[in-house]
Structures are given as C-alpha cells and as structure tokens.
Amino acid sequence: MATNIVYLRMKKKITVVPLAKIVLKDVALLTTNVPEKEEIENIQLYHLKKEDNEYVVIDSFIIIKYLNQLFKDVEFQLIGLTETIIQVKEKNKKRSILFICLVWLILFIGTAMTIMNFHYDVSMQEVQQKLHYILTGERTHSPLWIQIPYSLGLGIGMILFLNHWFKTKINEEPSPLEVEIYNYQKKIDDYISYYENDLNDEHKHI
Template sequence: MAAPVYIRLKQSIGVDPQMKIRLKDVAKVTGPEQIKETLQELIIHQVTKQDRNRVVIDGFNLVEQIITMFPQEQIELIGPNVCVVHITKKKTKPSLILICVIWLLLFIGAAMAIMNFHYDVSMQPVQQKLHFMLTGKEEEHPLWLQIPYSIGLGLGMILFFNHWFRKKFNEEPSPMEVEVFNYQESLDHYVAVKENKVEKQDEDH
C-alpha cells in the first residue's frame, strides 16, 4: 500500500491579481517524493476579476480535486480546513498631504483624550497638593513635577507600544500588533465561514 500524502493548509496567504494559485502556495505537502513534487505544482485556482479581493480555498474541494486526478493516492488533510486567499492590489504611493492631515487629526485627538482624562481625575490639584506636602509652599504650576510627568508620559507610551517610528526595542509584539493580528484572525474566520462555497451549499440543502 502506498504511503499517504499529507496536506496542511495555510490559514491565509496573499497573492497578486490574475495569479495561478498552486497547491504549494496554499499548503504544505509531504509524502512520497515522486507524487509530492507533482502535487506541489498542481494549479488549483486561477484568480480572476470575479474573485474581487479574496478567495476561500476549501479543503474538501481540494482533496476531491486531487483524488479525481490521482485516484490511486491516499490523501490526508490535517490542520485548517480552509485557506483564505487575499488578492493584493497594486499599492499606490500615499499622498504626503493625506498623511499630514491624518497625523494632525490623530495628534489632536490623542491630546484631547489625555487632557480630558487629566481633567476628570483632577490631576493639576493633585500635583499642587503633592507640591505643598513636599515643600510646604502653595504653587499654582509646580513645573518641577509637571515637566518630568509629561516627559515620562510620552516615554511610557513609546515603551508600551514598543515602537519608535520603524525601530522596535525588543522582539515582543506590541499591543497594537497583537490587536491587528486578532482582528485579522477573526476576519479570516468570518470569511472562511460566510464566503465558503461548500458551506453555502450545505446550508442550501
């Protein structure tokens, strides 16, 4: 009896428009060398304009397609049942004016959020009282407390997000990267369930 061929689908990939998607693009294949190389080069989908921006490769359809072409082979599907293929469009150079406008909006929004937070927790009266407790003198603007606090607030945000422009301080993912990853994973799961043609056929029946 021939050794089985194991196929493990990737969770998601990105491809160019009009690309021919081969099995090796969407899955890892292992098994007898003579059939492994042939399967890896097997074209399983041709990207067209009708696909718009994503395609769902279903494992059941994939195994069925391979068995039809190689009926003598034993195919074992392991891992994810679907692979979400994101069709990447040609990226255009971002507008400098648009970048500046977005940066300005984010800066103003972040500044307003920080100021409103400090107002809600009465930060200035707290600093004034702390200054009085340490020096015995009343001061409306205790700058020796406020300036280091402001600098520390900015440095704390930089360390928290683990980024200074494109530079990372360590290999740990930042909270923003984790949230983007979780969002992308949830999006891929939604697409795999809602846009899977096999699932839709099962619901219709």
C-alpha cells in the same frame, strides 16, 4: 490501497493580486517522497475572476477530492487547517509624504485632546499643585519640577506600552495593541471562513 503518501497542511491566509492563478503550493505546504511532488505542487486549483470578491476560501476537502482523481496511486492526508483564505488585493502603492503627515497630524491632535480632557476631568493640575504644597510648603500655579517629568513619563510610558519606537520593537513580546489587532483579525478570518466560502459550490471548483 495507495502506497505513496502526500501530507498536506493548508496555509491559514494568503494575499494575491486580482486575476491570479492559484496553484496547490500557494495554499498548502507539501511533504512527500513521491517523484510527482513538483507536478502536484504546481497543479492549478483556481483562476480568480473579475466577479470574485475580495475574499475567496478554498476548502481542503475539494482539493483532496480533485487530487484523488488525478493521482490514483497516491494517498493524500491532511494535517492541521482545513481551508485557506485568499485575499485579493492590489499591489501596495507608495504612500505620499503629504498623506502620511496628514494622518500623523490628525492622530497627534486627537491623542493630545484625549490626554488633556482626561487631565481636566481628574483635576490633574490641582493634584500637582497640592502635591507641590505638601512637599515644599509653598503654593505655585505651575509646579514645573513635577509637570515636566510627568509629561516625559507619559511619552516614555506610551513607547513601553506599545513596544515600538517607530519601526523598531523594544523586545519580542507583543504589545497589547498587537494582541488586540491579532484577535480582531482572527475574528474577521473566522467570519470569512463561515460566510464567504465562495468555493463551496461545485461549479466554481477546479
């Protein structure tokens, strides 16, 4: 029976460049006092190929099976996740200012059209005119003292809702948008883990 124990905790997801060599410490965290720790951490598990898809999944069962073959006197115990998703991605290229401005302009126009169409549907201008008449007893086509603070409030409300001012977060609480993005990414990862486990075939392993 093995007297030395190595605890493994698989990472949920990592991103690497094409044709990268994957070693154990890339996909798992190790804790142990065995002298072979550094050697174990740097064991190559897989070498990405040109034919590999954008996602590759490494299963902990195959890793432990391989490690048991190499280290007979060491016991490997898994803690937490059972697999790691490897995303193959080219290095990020610097976005051009022109591209950023174009995207910003499209989003700005789309958002403005959405807000204006909503206000038209609910007859917002008529509501503000009636509110002005109730408060002042006078009729006017453009009650600016209501419309201007209302417009500023829309912008401030969106900043508070998204919890961001450019790259700065207002507080540590995640915004509803960040929560939705997280849930969306989690569903994608679950789908990939279920359908794209390319390393489950024995001939593709180590």
